[in-house]
Amino acid sequence: xxxxxxxxxxxxxxxxxxxxxxxxxxxxxxxxxxxxxxxxxxxxxxxxxxxxxxxxxxxxxxxxxxxxxxxxxxxxxxxxxxxxxxxxxxxxxxxxxxxxxxxxxxxxxxxxxxxxxxxxxxxxxxxxxxxxxxxxxxxxxxxxxxxxxxxxxxxxxxxxxxxxxxxxxxxxxxxxxxxxxxxxxxxxxxxxxxxxxxxxxxx
Numbered sequence: 001x002x003x004x005x006x007x008x009x010x011x012x013x014x015x016x017x018x019x020x021x022x023x024x025x026x027x028x029x030x031x032x033x034x035x036x037x038x039x040x041x042x043x044x045x046x047x048x049x050x051x052x053x054x055x056x057x058x059x060x061x062x063x064x065x066x067x068x069x070x071x072x073x074x075x076x077x078x079x080x081x082x083x084x085x086x087x088x089x090x091x092x093x094x095x096x097x098x099x100x101x102x103x104x105x106x107x108x109x110x111x112x113x114x115x116x117x118x119x120x121x122x123x124x125x126x127x128x129x130x131x132x133x134x135x136x137x138x139x140x141x142x143x144x145x146x147x148x149x150x151x152x153x154x155x156x157x158x159x160x161x162x163x164x165x166x167x168x169x170x171x172x173x174x175x176x177x178x179x180x181x182x183x184x185x186x187x188x189x190x191x192x193x194x195x196x197x198x199x200x201x202x203x
Contacts, residue, residue: 002091002098003056005080009072015164017077026082034058036083040075048079052092124154128169131176148177148199174200 006014020026020040027045029038036050042064051059066073083092103111119126127150155162155170162170177200184193 002093003052004093004095004098005057005077006095008057008060009077011163013072013074014077016074018081018164020074020078021081026078029079029082029086031083031086036079038079038082040078042075046075048075050076050079050083124150127151128154128173131173148196151177 009017020042025041027039027041030036034052036048036052038048040046040048040062046062046064048063049059049061050057060072060076061067062073062075064073064075067076080092081094084094084097086092119129127146131151151170151173155166155173177196181193181196181200184190184196
């Protein structure tokens with residue numbers, strides 16, 4: 001059975017936990033069927049204990065000072081990301097890794113059907129898709145402004161900051177906008193290029 005865990009954590013805690021995992025901070029990971037122990041290196045070494053059950057996670061414990069206040073901490077998240085790479089009777093997975101595995105198994109027509117429906121209802125996704133894959137011509141200034149606003153709304157969301165795992169995608173979208181500005185300069189449309197540059201550089 002597959003157990004997902006990311007819904008148990010706040011987004012910024014997940015980001016920090018994933019960074020800890022990527023940096024190799026999870027040590028002495030041991031598993032005995034449904035019980036998991038590990039040490040996570042932070043400002044000091046913290047002990048993590050996790051217990052699984054058939055329909056989810058039964059116990060989460062960490063020796064860090066953040067955990068006693070009923071908060072699931074970054075050390076727990078780091079261990080769960082490490083478990084994502086382990087095989088066990090009860091399989092712990094991140095939403096992303098499971099989604100990618102399912103995506104790779106789907107026939108092309110199912111992927112096109114799903115993505116087509118998402119493009120119909122998600123304006124930010126349409127804008128991002130076109131900015132990445134359309135062979136662009138010169139757009140009007142108002143359309144460029146709309147494109148920039150859409151990119152920032154998509155990546156900032158309601159939190160007002162860029163999520164850790166969105167940095168590369170955000171950078172790609174911004175580079176596409178910069179290419180658009182260069183196209184305006186090449187066409188000697190300097191006023192529009194200056195306006196878009198100022199909007200892109202706004203705080």
